[in-house]
Amino acid sequence: MIPPVANRFVAGERAIEALEYARRLDRDGVVPLVNLLGSHHDDRASVRADAAEYRALADRLATLEGEAAISVKPTQLGLDLDDSVFRGELERIVSRGRDRDVFVWLDMEEHGTVEATLEATVDLAAAYGDGIGVCLQADLYRTREDFDRLADTDAALRLVKGGAYPRPEAIAYTDPDRRDRAYRTLLERAFRRRGDAIAVATHDPAMIDHAQRLARRHDTDFQIQMLMGVRPAAQRDLAREHDVAQFVPYGERWKRWVLNRGRRNVGLAARAVGGTVIPGNRVS
Template identity: 55%
Template sequence: MIPPIANRFVAGDSPAEALEHVRRLNERDVKAIVNLLGEHYDERDPVAADAAEYRRLVADIAGSRLEACISVKPSQLGLDIGEDVFRSELTAIVNAAAEHGVFVWIDMEDHTTTDATLDAFETVAREQGGGVGICVQANLKRTRADVRHLADVPGKVRFVKGAYDPPADVAYADGARIDQEYRTLLEYAFEHYDGGIGVGSHDPAMLEYATALHERTGTAFEIQMLMGVREDAQYELADEYEVWQYVPYGERWKSYFYRRVMERRENLRFALRAVLTG
């Protein structure tokens, strides 16, 4: 059971709890990207177990007629064991999702996994003719070239500022420079992509910039934000734009919850209030 202090950011232990949260979101015109928590497995058993749960999850989403998709992590699907393991499990999930008409996002992890993740995405996206998306990180110096390459790959691209604290030789560290790169990447995407743009940001300035690009170019896009972060803004934006909330669930909630708490002062204040008043 997820304790009250964490259930702002995590939907529950089980798929049923996650889908119930999705149902409540859909009632407020917000769609959901559902993620089973788990990462960096170095044994096959947890990889196989999570992959099987994702295949069941896409069937449950399709059967419930909810507005939802799924998101998977490469290291959750065995990338730390071997690229062949990751590709095999990813392909099986994408194939199952395609049968049910459910979209699959592939999360991006640290910079050492970028090539393997992009290569796997391109392979499955071309095989399926779409139905899958990838995340790119504005703080990585390589991302401008990656975004140009991805322009003709079927599927979607989520743009985020980036995390994981990569080394200076591969990434920008200055916040202003990362913001500049983020805007440049969005400009290119809105000018050269035929839709399929996910703006993954809670930054009001970046969301305003994206909506201005949309109004200027007419290119379709969606806004993606995390469960528990600026949810009032999510509901307000959903009155006018397509909004998706990233909805994590599962027993491995602790590390995810601590990351959310520590990354923003507002989240830390929430956790402290919950401890003091609980």
Template identity: 55%
Template sequence: MIPPIANRFVAGESPAEALAHVRQLNGHGVNGIVNLLGEHYDEREPAAADAAEYRRLVADIAGSRLGACISVKPSQLGLEIDESVFRRELEEIVAAATERGVFVWIDMEDHTTTDATLDAFEAVARERDGGERSSSDHRSDDGVGVCLQANLRRTRADLRRLADVPGKIRLVKGAYDPPSDVAYTDSTRVDQEYRTLLEYAFEHYDGGIAVGSHDPAMIEHATALHDRYGTDFEIQMLMGVREAAQYELAEEYDVYQYVPYGDRWLSYFYRRVAERRENLRFALRAVLSS
């Protein structure tokens, strides 16, 4: 069982607990992006097991009629074993999800996996769609999307490359501490790049933009761009972070919360606590009051 100190950031250990959390979110007008915790597998068995659980999760979401989709990590599906393993597992998950009308997000990991991740995204997106980006295809409930990181120097070119791919794009500031020769390391520079990427996407994409940020300034910039261009978009935030703001934003915009679950919750919890002082204060208060 996940202790109270961690259950602010992780929905539980089972799919049922994760979907129960999504049901509560839906009551506030917020959708869920459900993620089974797991990554960096170097053996085939755990990758295959997690892929099978994702296919069952797709069936559970479809049967529940909840406002929810799923998100997978390439290294969880076998990318570190071989790119062909990752491709095969991803294709089977996307096929199952397409059949049941459930959207699939592909998370982005460290910069060494970017090419393999984007190539796989483009391949499955074009295969399931059979054509180029259109106003109906890329926003469909049974589509596929991928994450781009603003701190990577290559991302402007990647965003241009993917403009005609029939899938969604999630823009985040980025993590994983990549080296300075491939990434911007100054936070002000990353913010500037994030704004520039949003501006390009809202101007040149016909929708399918996900703003993955807790930064009020970036969300305000995105809403202003939406007002200027009329481009459809959604806001994505993590479970346990600015949840009151998520409910408030959901009154006007499409909002999704990233909902992780599973028995590999400990390392994920530590990352959430370490990345923001507000999360650290929450954890300390929980320890002191227990």
């Protein structure tokens, strides 16, 4: 059982709990983006089990009235074992998602996984059309070229600041202000070049405002993505005029996820915890 406070960030340990939570989001007009927690599997049995659960998730999420999506990590699907294992499992998930009209997002992990992740995305977007999307991290120097590589494909693009993984300065911006500038530039390139299939994944109000201005300038729309448990009031407010998706993690590996949320961004975690334990205090 997931204890109080932690259950603000995680939907539960079992798929049925995540699906119940996803239905509540669906009724509120927020797109559930469901993730089974786990990464860096080093045995085939764990890879098969998680891949099978994602396919079952696609079946169940298809019963919602609104849109739904799943989000998977490459190393969860066997990238550490072999690229062919990863690609085979991912393709089966994307195929099931297309059949069930459930979108599949491919997360981006450590910098050593970027190339294999992008290669798989390009190939599957060509084969399955617009049923797949991938994350681009603005902190990596290579992201400008990676964006150009993906801009004319059918893959959707989830744009994040980055900084979730340790980076050497030789490959990434490590200063927060410089990372913010890189993110603004990435957003500007995306709205100018793509015009659609853009997800702005941030809790930063200034960056959301910037994306809104860009959308008005280029006469297009975009999706806003946020984590479960962070700025829930703002998510509901934004959903009145934008497509908003919430990342909904679940699974028995929740402790590591919750600890990482606190370690990587103490401010966000503290605000979310405050909203949980202080009567009348709403996270916004």
